[in-house]
Amino acid sequence: MAADGTLLTSTDHHYREGLAEFSLGPGFFRPESRPARDLSVLLARHQKASATQPLRWLDLMAGCGVRALRWGLEALGSDAAETELWINDGDPDRLPLIQSNVQALGCSTRLSAEAADLLLYRSILQRQRFDFIDLDAFGASGSLIQPVLQALRFDGLLFLASTDGRSPTGHDRVGAIRSLGAAARVHPASWEMALRQQIGLVARQAWLLGHGVQPLFSFSEGRTFRLALRLLRQIPAGDEKKLGLVARCERCGAQRVQPLLKLSGWPACHCVDGQGRWSISGPLWIGPLQEEPLLQQLIADAQDLGLQQISPVTLRLLWRLQADPGDCPTVWPTDELASRLGGGGPPALARLVQALHAEGYRASASGVMPAQVRTDAELPQLLQICTSLRGEGI
Numbered sequence: 001m002a003a004d005g006t007l008l009t010s011t012d013h014h015y016r017e018g019l020a021e022f023s024l025g026p027g028f029f030r031p032e033s034r035p036a037r038d039l040s041v042l043l044a045r046h047q048k049a050s051a052t053q054p055l056r057w058l059d060l061m062a063g064c065g066v067r068a069l070r071w072g073l074e075a076l077g078s079d080a081a082e083t084e085l086w087i088n089d090g091d092p093d094r095l096p097l098i099q100s101n102v103q104a105l106g107c108s109t110r111l112s113a114e115a116a117d118l119l120l121y122r123s124i125l126q127r128q129r130f131d132f133i134d135l136d137a138f139g140a141s142g143s144l145i146q147p148v149l150q151a152l153r154f155d156g157l158l159f160l161a162s163t164d165g166r167s168p169t170g171h172d173r174v175g176a177i178r179s180l181g182a183a184a185r186v187h188p189a190s191w192e193m194a195l196r197q198q199i200g201l202v203a204r205q206a207w208l209l210g211h212g213v214q215p216l217f218s219f220s221e222g223r224t225f226r227l228a229l230r231l232l233r234q235i236p237a238g239d240e241k242k243l244g245l246v247a248r249c250e251r252c253g254a255q256r257v258q259p260l261l262k263l264s265g266w267p268a269c270h271c272v273d274g275q276g277r278w279s280i281s282g283p284l285w286i287g288p289l290q291e292e293p294l295l296q297q298l299i300a301d302a303q304d305l306g307l308q309q310i311s312p313v314t315l316r317l318l319w320r321l322q323a324d325p326g327d328c329p330t331v332w333p334t335d336e337l338a339s340r341l342g343g344g345g346p347p348a349l350a351r352l353v354q355a356l357h358a359e360g361y362r363a364s365a366s367g368v369m370p371a372q373v374r375t376d377a378e379l380p381q382l383l384q385i386c387t388s389l390r391g392e393g394i
Contacts, residue, residue: 042298072102086110088111124150139163171186195219206235218326249269356385362375
């Protein structure tokens with residue numbers, strides 16, 4: 001039994017996850033990605049519950065087909081015939097395995113072994129749009145974003161993954177320019193900066209088509225960065241202000257945010273000698289990362305389904321994301337705050353958030369990375385509040 005509740009039988013490569021029982025064979029499968037598959041099922045259920053017409057869902061890089069299998073078993077309900085599942089993997093040797101795993105589904109299924117870009121462009125030419133696309137890519141997925149957006153219906157859902165952890169976190173700056181069209185610098189909140197870089201890329205690609213995107217939730221476990229977004233027919237008013245730059249002083253740790261639409265010179269940091277140096281990342285998304293009402297609905301649905309279908313790890317992730325909308329891109333690790341105060345233990349995160357609220361600042365515990373505080377307080381005020389908490393013995 002894996003930590004997330006997945007039953008593993010290594011002798012015959014039979015697995016059980018949620019309501020799905022399947023074989024691994026030559027397919028790709030990571031038990032650690034269970035939360036992403038749970039969330040894919042919850043998103044599909046959410047869309048199905050409000051659908052007024054037949055749906056078409058695409059698992060673009062299916063591996064062993066477990067995602068589509070769980071869609072069919074856990075998301076469709078009794079009217080499965082109203083939904084078409086298109087299951088694709090670029091490796092034709094996996095098709096017999098996928099066929100075997102999904103053969104018992106009662107919905108319409110279509111299997112293919114095509115390169116992802118060819119499948120998408122053919123669907124665009126034939127005007128076969130999808131309501132939900134799950135793109136669980138290996139490496140960077142930037143080259144597929146444009147055709148994926150064109151292959152989605154308006155109000156369609158995109159669940160996008162990337163395993164390129166070096167470029168968006170500032171460890172491969174040339175790679176970031178090539179794959180994201182952005183400068184990425186090393187930052188203590190590296191996972192968050194990576195997610196914002198990638199949302200920014202998707203938003204720019206959608207804007208080129210005259211459409212908008214709405215981020216629904218974003219998270220990472222450090223190896224893979226995952227975004228769920230809704231495609232909008234029109235660009236919401238003011239969304240251009242949500243693309244900007246994030247600067248951090250390499251010496252004093254001060255942070256600044258500017259939207260590209262109103263970009264001007266950078267003000268002084270908080271270095272006493274005035275010799276600070278701004279390290280600038282972007283363009284990236286500086287708007288909210290999470291859609292709180294949707295996450296509340298997904299949590300309720302997950303609780304109704306129970307732990308047989310939704311892992312406890314997934315529920316804890318949903319609660320964490322729901323508590324932090326990610327509406328402010330300035331984030332500080334509590335260890336860094338403790339270090340800047342001359343050592344000692346870091347402030348208690350929950351108490352720090354309360355104290356910031358009491359002073360009129362926005363604040364939350366980061367849902368993206370542990371032991372980090374999100375706030376619009378300036379660093380000197382943030383450190384002053386941390387000092388007062390120490391004085392109170394907290």
